[in-house]
Amino acid sequence: MIDEVVMLRHGRTPYNLQHRLQGQIDVPLDIVGQWQADQSGYALAGRFYWAKVSRLAANPGLIAQPPADAAKRTDLSQYAEAPAARRRMVVISSDLYRAQQTAHAFADLLGLEVICDARLRERSFGQWEGLTREQIKTIDAEAYASWKRHTGGETRYGVESRAHVGERGAKAVRELIAEYADDTPTTMMLVGHGSWITATVANLLELNPDGMNALGGMRNACWCRLKVRHTLNGQPAEQPLFELEEYNTAPAIAGSADWENGPADLRGPNMPGWRPIVW
Template sequence: MTARTVVLLRHARTAYNATLRLQGQIDIPLDDVGRWQAAEGAAALASSHRAARIVSSDLERAADTAAAYAQALGGDVAVQTDVRLRERSFGAWEGMTGEEIAERWPEEYAAWRRGHDPVEAGAETKVAVAARMAEAVREHADALEGDETLVVVSHGAAITLAVTTLLGIDVDGWRGIAGVHNVHWSHLHRYGADAVPEWRLVAHNVGAGYPLDRWQAGPDWNLEPETKSA
């Protein structure tokens, strides 16, 4: 048997997310807003999907997000880590903003924005990321029964590539699936090896229901600004 429901959850916010720096496989912790997002998003996900297995990237930002979800389930499901669920490696570009990359690698940055792999920077190819992600998802799903749910906690680019390849779409030449926000998820349903495609996308970029500006602002979004006394 194999799990028919798979949820791919992106990690909560980090300081690099907030400053638009390319993280790749640098191990960045959650910031204060990220910890709030992890708790809020975990509660929302637990209300609709109760995992029989939780598997996470071994990078801290993903593992801590997975731990928040496990806690929201009552702590009955342990979090497993799998290095195959890491974010795409971006080589020399990791830790840099788009402006910094464009200044130092103008031609390759422009090619990357058009959808090509930045090979000169030492980045991992989209095909390689999709392959390792799909392998991990299938392996962990195969360990469950058909009525059980697998929750996979990973990263933005890695999740987009995983969803694309599981839907049977060429990841090297098609960019039709937008990325998910922090602590938002994609829900896939597996129809079986004889179905074409084997997996179908049920929902994408689902979260706790906050407007995006409030979600990015964190728990203090509704506080009145301080006013100076006369």
């Protein structure tokens, strides 16, 4: 049974650096994005270390043993009896490569499988995919302004509406929860995209997806966390209920390092600096 959902946005890509709309174009992480994914992966692997213990308890043959002439063997019962053995972690990623890279930066540390699922794909930006904001304004300033105001002018260019992104995202989350409806308490890590995460969380919390102040955007390689409840007043709920516990959380290093640009020793002479988005 899924009782916790974590949603992690992918690290920086070249399109993010250039402020190009990626949508469903398959763009990999750049060097700074890989660093961001790794830093978040380290932080989350530390928090969810129990998931490694859970995996080893379920697969005791993977637990390292000393040579036969050692004084003691590794005590497998410690893993089987640990409270962690009674939980499970599943990692599910958008099938776009930048999300897969970010998922593996976390999952590989704990020895967990990454399951790819196209239902977690980013919002489609239609004819605007690959364009910068300046290019979009040149093409249709009115539609751009409407997009900025959350009044839907972008949809005339085949851009998926925020409401639709939230609906398909929430549907995917509920379907995945139903797929793990056994008795094992489970944390589900979903690795995907900023617009998808924001719209999906808004839908799950029954917020207006076009509300200007409902939820802010997600930074690269940051995460949110939702508690999932399956009962209401002691009775089974008709569908899962969600409570937002964290939103747009970054690892501790983001507070002391230049998160958007990465460490100086990663930035070559031809790499431009990241600039805040100016609408």
